[in-house]
Amino acid sequence: MTAVLDALHQGRQAIMPAMRAALERLDPTSRSIAYYHLGWTDLDGKPTAGGGKAVRPALALLSAQAAGACPETGLPGAVAVELVHNFSLLHDDLMDGDTERRHRPTVWAVRGAASAILTGDAMLSLAQEVLLDGEGPGAVAAARLLAEATNELIRGQVLDVAFEQRNDVTLDECLDMAAGKTGALLSASTAIGAVLACAPQETVEALAGFGADLGLAFQLVDDVLGIWGEPEVTGKPVHSDLRARKKSLPVTYAVTHGGALGRELAEWLARPGTPGEDSVRRAAELVEGAGGRTWALDEAYRRMAAGQRKLEDAAIADRAREELLSLARFIVTREA
Numbered sequence: 001m002t003a004v005l006d007a008l009h010q011g012r013q014a015i016m017p018a019m020r021a022a023l024e025r026l027d028p029t030s031r032s033i034a035y036y037h038l039g040w041t042d043l044d045g046k047p048t049a050g051g052g053k054a055v056r057p058a059l060a061l062l063s064a065q066a067a068g069a070c071p072e073t074g075l076p077g078a079v080a081v082e083l084v085h086n087f088s089l090l091h092d093d094l095m096d097g098d099t100e101r102r103h104r105p106t107v108w109a110v111r112g113a114a115s116a117i118l119t120g121d122a123m124l125s126l127a128q129e130v131l132l133d134g135e136g137p138g139a140v141a142a143a144r145l146l147a148e149a150t151n152e153l154i155r156g157q158v159l160d161v162a163f164e165q166r167n168d169v170t171l172d173e174c175l176d177m178a179a180g181k182t183g184a185l186l187s188a189s190t191a192i193g194a195v196l197a198c199a200p201q202e203t204v205e206a207l208a209g210f211g212a213d214l215g216l217a218f219q220l221v222d223d224v225l226g227i228w229g230e231p232e233v234t235g236k237p238v239h240s241d242l243r244a245r246k247k248s249l250p251v252t253y254a255v256t257h258g259g260a261l262g263r264e265l266a267e268w269l270a271r272p273g274t275p276g277e278d279s280v281r282r283a284a285e286l287v288e289g290a291g292g293r294t295w296a297l298d299e300a301y302r303r304m305a306a307g308q309r310k311l312e313d314a315a316i317a318d319r320a321r322e323e324l325l326s327l328a329r330f331i332v333t334r335e336a
């Protein structure tokens with residue numbers, strides 16, 4: 001675990017100058033809000049430590065190495081996927097009304113909706129600019145890959161929002177939604193370095209398939225942490241998804257496979273209004289009693305194993321394969 005945390009830290013340090021250079025292109029207002037959101041400064045612009053785990057850039061750098069190139073080849077991809085990820089967080093927090101992320105108030109909560117929307121938009125378009133600054137066929141192919149992944153991410157989010165109005169969401173529909181909103185960008189992250197390195201199609205496909213499985217594992221664990229995680233560790237308030245009566249993966253499993261407890265949970269989900277804390281705690285018990293927590297964690301391991309198998313026979317560098325597999329294990333055992 002320490003080796004993975006070191007690798008994530010190194011990845012974060014490695015992309016920092018290129019991230020900073022990219023953000024220089026933003027107008028000063030969006031730039032200062034981006035710095036706050038990324039955990040680089042407080043609201044007054046004073047430097048702070050913090051921020052996200054930087055899983056996606058680490059995957060992008062390893063993707064280039066997997067294709068036999070140096071990590072720097074993957075650098076524009078690493079910056080671009082982190083920018084798209086942060087665009088999606090800025091907008092997601094606003095849509096969900098979440099007031100805390102990464103141990104600090106969210107942008108919309110402290111600067112208003114327009115700031116969160118515009119800074120997110122600016123980061124999204126910057127991601128494409130960073131890739132198109134590169135030369136050669138790899139850069140154009142990487143920009144296309146990321147644009148397609150972003151479309152898929154938006155499709156997943158559209159489904160997530162639509163599910164809030166439905167009481168008949170199936171587990172397959174919920175898995176499809178997660179594959180879109182989280183799997184697509186993880187898949188782009190594990191493929192983009194190889195694309196920039198102009199690797200053969202089979203290599204890119206194996207890496208993309210690994211990332212798609214990893215993305216589902218990531219979302220399954222994220223949903224479990226959203227209900228049973230420690231807020232001091234996750235940096236987010238506990239139960240916010242349940243309070244919003246969201247159809248997350250463990251919840252949907254419990255409703256569709258959980259017998260009498262699942263039916264009680266389904267009735268709870270269909271009730272109007274915001275539930276109180278006791279009611280939310282009872283719902284968490286129902287999800288657990290109906291098997292949602294165990295299934296989600298088991299399924300995360302199954303998806304990780306499926307992804308690992310896709311890398312086993314791929315023609316990629318051994319050291320990068322080992323590091324990608326370690327990161328996959330980290331993703332399913334993480335507590336934040």
Ligand SMILES: CC(C)=CCC/C(C)=C/CC/C(C)=C/COP(=O)(O)OP(=O)(O)O
Pocket residue numbers: 051052053054055087088089091092102153154157181182218219222336
């Ligand atoms: C279009 C739109 C608004 C889409 C929303 C998509 C969305 C937010 C999906 C959830 C992805 C996810 C698990 C984020 C946490 O990542 P993380 O744990 O890696 O976060 P970190 O960077 O803070 O570590």
